[in-house]
Amino acid sequence: MRFPFFKLFKTSPFEGIEEHVEKIKECAWAFQQAIECHISNDCETFNELRMEVDRLESEADAIKRRIRGHLPKGTLMPVDKFQLFRYLREQDSILDAIEEALDWLSFRPEPGIPSELHKDFVLLVDAIMDPVEELSKMVAGAREYFKSFSEKPRTQVKEIIHNIRSFEHEADQVEDAIKEKIFNLDIDPITVFHNIRLAETIGSIADHAENAGDMMRAMLAK
Numbered sequence: 001m002r003f004p005f006f007k008l009f010k011t012s013p014f015e016g017i018e019e020h021v022e023k024i025k026e027c028a029w030a031f032q033q034a035i036e037c038h039i040s041n042d043c044e045t046f047n048e049l050r051m052e053v054d055r056l057e058s059e060a061d062a063i064k065r066r067i068r069g070h071l072p073k074g075t076l077m078p079v080d081k082f083q084l085f086r087y088l089r090e091q092d093s094i095l096d097a098i099e100e101a102l103d104w105l106s107f108r109p110e111p112g113i114p115s116e117l118h119k120d121f122v123l124l125v126d127a128i129m130d131p132v133e134e135l136s137k138m139v140a141g142a143r144e145y146f147k148s149f150s151e152k153p154r155t156q157v158k159e160i161i162h163n164i165r166s167f168e169h170e171a172d173q174v175e176d177a178i179k180e181k182i183f184n185l186d187i188d189p190i191t192v193f194h195n196i197r198l199a200e201t202i203g204s205i206a207d208h209a210e211n212a213g214d215m216m217r218a219m220l221a222k
Contacts, residue, residue: 014143016067023060127171131209168210175203
């Protein structure tokens with residue numbers, strides 16, 4: 001017999017996970033603004049947006065530590081706590097990829113992203129925003145499912161996971177198109193390497209969202 005997940009805790013860990021994913025959404029929005037700012041010729045707030053991402057990442061880290069610190073030992077749960085830890089780590093990896101992308105871009109501000117690739121990188125950032133948005137819906141749905149164990153939220157979460165996979169595939173296609181275009185531009189090898197690595201790092205944001213979705217699906221199957 002399964003017991004509602006929330007009854008096993010004074011505070012459900014999914015409350016913290018939902019709070020954590022909302023910080024990820026905020027981080028992704030700031031990241032999107034930072035990339036658009038970098039591409040703009042008259043933007044002077046790139047470093048401020050980087051600092052905003054760092055601040056949000058620190059707040060998310062505090063939430064992550066709180067979740068880990070409040071999982072009781074020796075309590076039977078419908079979800080293995082180490083599986084929950086692995087999920088949280090994958091969700092947190094989205095933040096790491098966002099920070100890494102901005103750090104990498106800042107290492108070589110000039111020429112940065114060549115003008116021929118501006119629209120392409122905007123499209124890539126737009127593409128990774130969709131799975132991040134869906135991840136937030138997925139966590140909210142999972143919280144409801146583990147509260148009631150009713151079939152409706154479980155089905156809804158599985159549909160969202162399918163959407164995340166589709167969005168990740170679209171992001172992969174945009175990333176591949178950018179890399180192909182980079183290799184056909186008349187630019188120096190360092191700029192080629194810098195932008196290839198940047199595209200891969202941004203693309204990994206969608207990869208981590210998909211991985212988190214797969215882990216959530218495994219938890220639903222228990």
